Amino acid sequence: MTWLITGGAGYIGAHVVRAMTRAGERAVVYDDLSTGDAARVPDGIPLVVGSTLDGDRLARVLAEHEVTGVVHLAAKKQVGESVDQPLRYYRENVEGLRVLLEAVTAADVSAFVFSSSAAVYGMPDVDLVTEETPCMPMSPYGETKLVGEWLVRATGRATGLSTASLRYFNVAGAASPELADTGVFNLVPMVFEKLTENAAPRIFGDDYPTPDGTCIRDYIHVVDLAEAHVATARALQSSPGLDLTLNIGRGEGVSVREMIDTIAAVTGHHHVPTVTPRRPGDPARVVASADRIATELGWKARHDVHDMIASAWQGWLRHHPQAARD
Numbered sequence: 216m217t218w219l220i221t222g223g224a225g226y227i228g229a230h231v232v233r234a235m236t237r238a239g240e241r242a243v244v245y246d247d248l249s250t251g252d253a254a255r256v257p258d259g260i261p262l263v264v265g266s267t268l269d270g271d272r273l274a275r276v277l278a279e280h281e282v283t284g285v286v287h288l289a290a291k292k293q294v295g296e297s298v299d300q301p302l303r304y305y306r307e308n309v310e311g312l313r314v315l316l317e318a319v320t321a322a323d324v325s326a327f328v329f330s331s332s333a334a335v336y337g338m339p340d341v342d343l344v345t346e347e348t349p350c351m352p353m354s355p356y357g358e359t360k361l362v363g364e365w366l367v368r369a370t371g372r373a374t375g376l377s378t379a380s381l382r383y384f385n386v387a388g389a390a391s392p393e394l395a396d397t398g399v400f401n402l403v404p405m406v407f408e409k410l411t412e413n414a415a416p417r418i419f420g421d422d423y424p425t426p427d428g429t430c431i432r433d434y435i436h437v438v439d440l441a442e443a444h445v446a447t448a449r450a451l452q453s454s455p456g457l458d459l460t461l462n463i464g465r466g467e468g469v470s471v472r473e474m475i476d477t478i479a480a481v482t483g484h485h486h487v488p489t490v491t492p493r494r495p496g497d498p499a500r501v502v503a504s505a506d507r508i509a510t511e512l513g514w515k516a517r518h519d520v521h522d523m524i525a526s527a528w529q530g531w532l533r534h535h536p537q538a539a540r541d
């Protein structure tokens with residue numbers, strides 16, 4: 216098959232492109248390069264610079280490259296920004312998806328993989344979040360992902376398009392230093408930034424009802440996440456009419472304090488963290504049940520938190536060589 220990978224020049228997308236092509240699939244990248252980087256697109260893979268709001272452009276690309284499957288990752292993804300600019304998030308994430316689906320259903324495309332998020336669950340009050348846990352997003356970002364899932368599923372039911380919504384938990388790590396996340400919006404890079412400034416990392420609240428008082432998340436290596444896309448693409452290819460919703464996590468909770476301890480061990484930068492007040496909207500615990508994807512697709516994560524942090528640190532050093540410790 217030939218897969219159009221929207222957002223394929225982004226951090227996660229670049230990993231998905233590599234995993235798909237390594238698995239023998241053809242790929243075409245579609246990216247507006249607003250946050251993506253053309254240098255992340257491998258040699259020999261076509262890059263079309265365009266917006267998912269441009270239906271004519273999409274229709275031409277789908278036809279020209281004889282695209283038969285789509286992995287849709289292009290989206291805005293900052294929770295705080297979505298609170299300040301909800302209409303922009305609805306336009307890019309919901310309207311962009313609607314326009315893309317219109318082009319897809321008019322073309323010869325049989326499979327559609329949608330990049331969703333654990334943000335659809337909001338503040339889940341359960342030990343392990345299953346795909347049946349009620350979705351109550353807490354931010355416009357999470358809302359756009361949930362509405363996106365509805366659009367994708369409804370389109371599949373109406374047209375026979377095979378669909379999957381993949382709910383990513385907390386993504387970290389890199390396959391190689393040049394593919395690392397260059398944004399400083401999540402725990403791992405935010406701690407790296409502090410350590411580079413020779414400052415203490417921050418813990419946003421240590422009074423949560425968790426064993427060490429800090430928030431617990433399910434961190435997933437981007438390489439494992441990319442492999443989950445390959446497994447999903449294969450399933451959609453071989454079983455027409457599929458309608459999958461899957462958590463992509465490891466099923467293991469790690470606290471902020473445990474993450475900071477591992478970061479210190481990997482980087483050699485040891486600072487006693489500063490505890491600041493809670494960040495509004497942070498749930499105490501969000502950990503996936505990864506059972507459904509194991510049963511449905513036989514996929515399981517292989518990399519642990521140490522791998523994620525060590526590979527992310529190699530990427531960080533590439534852009535911040537002054538952070539290296541002798």
Ligand SMILES: O=c1ccn([C@@H]2O[C@H](COP(=O)(O)OP(=O)(O)O[C@H]3O[C@H](CO)[C@@H](O)[C@H](O)[C@H]3O)[C@@H](O)[C@H]2O)c(=O)[nH]1
Binds near residue numbers: 385418
């Ligand atoms: O300097 C820091 C940065 C973060 N945190 C904490 O670390 C945890 C993880 O934070 P972060 O990496 O920002 O991830 P989340 O807030 O869990 O959200 C991520 O994971 C969600 C999926 O679960 C996605 O929807 C979001 O887009 C993505 O940012 C949270 O408890 C934060 O309060 C700190 O204590 N100190």
